[in-house]
Amino acid sequence: MGFLVATACGLVGNYLILRRMALVGDAISHSILPGIAVAFLLSGSRGSLPMFIGALVAGAVTTVLIEVIHKKSRVKQDAAIGIAFTSLFAVGVILISLFASKVDLDQECVLYGEIAFIPLESSVELAGLKLGPPSVVRMAVVTLVVALLVGLFYKELLVSSFDPALSFSLGINSTFVHYALMAMLSVVVVSAFEAVGAILVIAMLILPGATATLLSNRFPVMLGLTVLHAALSAVLGLHLGVWLNCSLAAAMVVAATFLFVLAWIFSPEEGLLSRVFKDRSGAVEPRCESAGSSE
Amino acid sequence: MSRAATTSSRTNRTAVRRRYSLSSVLYPLFALLYLLCAHSAHAARIGDISETSLSTQALRFFTFQDPSVRYALLGSMLLGISCGLLGSFLVVRKMALVGDALSHAVLPGVALGFLWNMSKDPVAIFIGATLAGLLGAGAVHLIKQTTRLKEDTALGLVLASFFAVGICMVTMIQRLPTGNKSGIDKFLFGQAAAIGAADVQLMGVVTGLAVVVIAVFYKEFLVTSFDAGFARAVGLPVQAFHYGLMLLLAFAVVIALQAVGVVLVSAMLITPAAAAYLLTDRMHRMLLLAALFGMAAGALGAFLSFLGNNLPTGPFMVLAATTVFAAAFLFGPRHGVLARWWRQRSRAARIQRENTLKAIYHVLEARNFQGEGVSLRELAERRRETEEEIQAQAAALARHELATLPGEADALFLTPAGWQTACAIVRNHRLWELYLTHTAQIAADHVHEDAEKIEHVLGEDVVRELERRLNYATKDPHGKVIPAVPVTLESKPEATPGYGRG
Numbered sequence: 001m002g003f004l005v006a007t008a009c010g011l012v013g014n015y016l017i018l019r020r021m022a023l024v025g026d027a028i029s030h031s032i033l034p035g036i037a038v039a040f041l042l043s044g045s046r047g048s049l050p051m052f053i054g055a056l057v058a059g060a061v062t063t064v065l066i067e068v069i070h071k072k073s074r075v076k077q078d079a080a081i082g083i084a085f086t087s088l089f090a091v092g093v094i095l096i097s098l099f100a101s102k103v104d105l106d107q108e109c110v111l112y113g114e115i116a117f118i119p120l121e122s123s124v125e126l127a128g129l130k131l132g133p134p135s136v137v138r139m140a141v142v143t144l145v146v147a148l149l150v151g152l153f154y155k156e157l158l159v160s161s162f163d164p165a166l167s168f169s170l171g172i173n174s175t176f177v178h179y180a181l182m183a184m185l186s187v188v189v190v191s192a193f194e195a196v197g198a199i200l201v202i203a204m205l206i207l208p209g210a211t212a213t214l215l216s217n218r219f220p221v222m223l224g225l226t227v228l229h230a231a232l233s234a235v236l237g238l239h240l241g242v243w244l245n246c247s248l249a250a251a252m253v254v255a256a257t258f259l260f261v262l263a264w265i266f267s268p269e270e271g272l273l274s275r276v277f278k279d280r281s282g283a284v285e286p287r288c289e290s291a292g293s294s295e
Numbered sequence: 296m297s298r299a300a301t302t303s304s305r306t307n308r309t310a311v312r313r314r315y316s317l318s319s320v321l322y323p324l325f326a327l328l329y330l331l332c333a334h335s336a337h338a339a340r341i342g343d344i345s346e347t348s349l350s351t352q353a354l355r356f357f358t359f360q361d362p363s364v365r366y367a368l369l370g371s372m373l374l375g376i377s378c379g380l381l382g383s384f385l386v387v388r389k390m391a392l393v394g395d396a397l398s399h400a401v402l403p404g405v406a407l408g409f410l411w412n413m414s415k416d417p418v419a420i421f422i423g424a425t426l427a428g429l430l431g432a433g434a435v436h437l438i439k440q441t442t443r444l445k446e447d448t449a450l451g452l453v454l455a456s457f458f459a460v461g462i463c464m465v466t467m468i469q470r471l472p473t474g475n476k477s478g479i480d481k482f483l484f485g486q487a488a489a490i491g492a493a494d495v496q497l498m499g500v501v502t503g504l505a506v507v508v509i510a511v512f513y514k515e516f517l518v519t520s521f522d523a524g525f526a527r528a529v530g531l532p533v534q535a536f537h538y539g540l541m542l543l544l545a546f547a548v549v550i551a552l553q554a555v556g557v558v559l560v561s562a563m564l565i566t567p568a569a570a571a572y573l574l575t576d577r578m579h580r581m582l583l584l585a586a587l588f589g590m591a592a593g594a595l596g597a598f599l600s601f602l603g604n605n606l607p608t609g610p611f612m613v614l615a616a617t618t619v620f621a622a623a624f625l626f627g628p629r630h631g632v633l634a635r636w637w638r639q640r641s642r643a644a645r646i647q648r649e650n651t652l653k654a655i656y657h658v659l660e661a662r663n664f665q666g667e668g669v670s671l672r673e674l675a676e677r678r679r680e681t682e683e684e685i686q687a688q689a690a691a692l693a694r695h696e697l698a699t700l701p702g703e704a705d706a707l708f709l710t711p712a713g714w715q716t717a718c719a720i721v722r723n724h725r726l727w728e729l730y731l732t733h734t735a736q737i738a739a740d741h742v743h744e745d746a747e748k749i750e751h752v753l754g755e756d757v758v759r760e761l762e763r764r765l766n767y768a769t770k771d772p773h774g775k776v777i778p779a780v781p782v783t784l785e786s787k788p789e790a791t792p793g794y795g796r797g
Contacts, residue, residue, distance in 0.1 A: 017444075017445075017448050020445050020447050020448075021447070022445075022447040022448045022450070022451040023392050023395075023447045023450060023451055025451070026395070026451055026454065030558075069624065072624075072632050072635075073573055073624055073627075073630055073631075073632070074572070074573070074630055075386075075569050075572065075573065076386075076389050076391070078389055078390070078391040078392045079386050079389075079391040079565050079568075079569045079572075081391070081392065082391045082392055082394070082395060082561055082562065082564075082565035082566070082569075083562070083565055083566050083569055083617065083620060086559055086561060086562030086565070086566065086613050086617075087562070087566075087613060087614065087617040089558065089559065089610075089613075090559060090562065090609070090610035090611075090613035090614050090617070091610070091614065093607060093609075093610040094606070094607075094610045094611065094614070097606055097607055097610075098606070202451055202454065202455045203455030203456060203458075203459055205451075206448060206451040206452055206455060207452065207455065207456070209448075210444055210448050210452055213442075213443070213444060213448075214442055214443075214444070241463075244463065244467060249459075249462075250459045250460070250461075250462035250463040250466065251459075251463055252459075253455060253456060253458075253459030254456070254459050254460055254463055256456075257452075257455075257456035257459065257460075260452065260456070264438070264441075264442065272441060275441065
């Protein structure tokens with residue numbers, strides 16, 4: 001489960017980093033909370049479909065709200081993000097603490113998520129095969145869909161992330177790609193939400209991608225590294241969480257952070273250590289060389 | 296150099312003025328604070344009160360019966376002030392999300408401070424949280440400098456990883472035998488009712504510190520925020536001021552934690568300041584407004600969360616601040632959406648009027664200025680529009696006393712002001728066409744579209760300059776006469792088109 005969550009998040013997160021929208025991911029992961037709360041209040045169940053719809057709507061509302069505040073007033077984009085998601089998150093917290101306190105959608109679970117409870121659920125059987133607990137199956141489906149979409153629309157996503165002008169001239173609708181990515185993000189966040197909670201999703205979105213960015217310049221390699229990072233942090237994190245007796249989701253993020261720090265220090269191209277060596281051996285080289293490499 | 300000197304003297308004056316206005320706000324507050332701190336009665340916490348009606352709760356709130364109400368209210372207002380002041384600098388520096396990252400990053404520090412002696416000792420928590428916040432700010436800086444990751448990714452990384460460490464520690468504390476009743480989870484969403492006398496004292500000290508530091512170094516903060524290059528050139532330690540601001544910010548976040556909670560502190564930093572940013576262009580006014588909004592949001596949040604038992608305070612404060620922001624966003628006199636829409640509408644109406652006047656001039660010109668009135672039918676043919684549209688335009692002209700519609704209202708007669716405006720518009724149009732063909736070497740059949748737009752915004756000064764450069768030419772590139780604007784007729788300078796009207 002942890003691996004699935006981290007993979008799906010990491011794949012989407014790579015694009016967020018490229019588009020310098022890492023904090024939009026943060027914003028959406030916070031602001032789907034009212035969407036989920038309203039969906040829960042209206043449908044009265046914790047079924048996945050109303051939750052998905054609620055989260056999608058909330059994600060869209062956030063994106064539009066940020067755009068409106070940013071475009072229609074002189075407030076800059078960063079402040080617009082800050083205003084939009086905190087307000088929506090506040091609404092979500094109030095709704096949950098007002099109406100949902102009597103039922104099983106509690107604050108704690110929404111915030112931290114409890115990956116540890118998943119094995120307790122009864123497993124789903126399909127065509128005689130034991131597939132595992134329902135939430136794992138759901139997450140697996142989402143991860144597969146995300147992987148499939150990224151594979152199918154690899155070119156479109158890549159071009160519109162790196163060069164919006166080129167993508168326009170190629171006839172790719174960047175706005176559509178943007179909103180599609182946001183929709184994908186919302187779906188991933190809402191499905192990951194159960195496992196890692198609303199807030200730690202952001203870590204899952206950014207950490208794998210950032211680690212991969214440090215290790216490679218090639219985008220396909222980056223995507224591969226993302227998956228590897230996801231797998232490692234899931235395994236390490238679960239062990240750490242059991243060992244320290246703390247929230248498993250948080251432990252996963254701590255493990256992911258640890259991997260990021262390792263990459264930061266030991267990366268062959270960008271790492272702190274290789275930088276030190278380069279500076280030493282580069283003493284005789286022209287100055288502009290090292291200035292160029294620090295970019 | 297002389298310009299720099301005047302700038303600094305002006306900022307100096309503003310700083311002095313601001314110091315006065317601030318102290319006038321501050322003294323009563325401090326007086327209130329000391330009064331309350333002298334009162335060391337320990338009454339029931341707000342959360343302990345069960346089942347009471349809304350009205351009695353409201354009454355209890357407004358009569359300030361128990362000290363906990365006073366502490367909660369005062370604490371909320373103090374944190375609103377400090378957050379508003381410091382948040383203003385974040386907003387103008389485009390660093391709004393640094394506040395978000397910082398507020399998440401302090402959580403491990405809070406947990407460590409708690410572990411220090413297993414109690415909610417404000418000082419230990421304060422020190423731990425401040426250290427964690429500064430560590431987070433340093434880590435963002437380091438990641439940005441030594442890798443190719445961008446600022447937003449670095450912020451997200453630090454935010455998420457520090458927060459995860461914090462959650463890890465909080466959950467560990469909660470699973471300890473003594474940790475369960477500690478109320479450390481209150482730090483996540485905030486509970487103003489948990490504010491005690493010691494907390495309020497700490498808040499007062501921090502808010503006072505923030506106000507004093509900003510007042511004393513107002514000029515320096517202003518310069519480093521708006522023009523870092525200039526600040527470096529005059530020898531100010533820009534980095535030091537940046538870290539000073541970060542330190543103050545960490546302080547503000549830490550004191551706000553108890554009432555607002557880790558997750559929503561950033562809103563208290565950003566939203567009041569952004570609302571103030573929409574309402575004024577002057578930094579000192581923005582600071583005052585932001586502090587005021589923060590204070591109001593804090594008070595309102597404390598009140599609302601008190602009405603319903605045990606509701607978290609943070610979200611209500613944030614919603615109060617958001618309401619203020621929404622009001623400023625919609626109804627702000629200069630930058631509000633409604634004001635902008637109104638300005639756009641009135642500009643569009645003015646351009647429409649001026650186009651009608653121009654059409655009237657053209658009709659008159661076509662018959663060599665014989666006869667006075669222009670019938671609406673002629674005008675409709677000229678502008679290729681329907682009679683109804685022309686009637687509406689004629690009514691608009693009559694309303695603005697640019698033309699009269701005598702008798703059966705089927706013909707327009709220009710008033711002197713109308714005639715003057717019509718001449719000015721046509722003059723602007725033809726002057727511009729001549730300028731483009733003459734000076735910019737553009738073909739005569741390409742200049743009309745451009746002149747159609749520019750004619751409405753050319754000011755008198757520009758027109759004088761154009762006339763001078765074109766040697767007071769009398770014919771436009773199409774051979775038509777450039778009219779002189781009659782100034783002898785009861786001249787109304789504001790009746791000529793140009794910037795800054797309507």
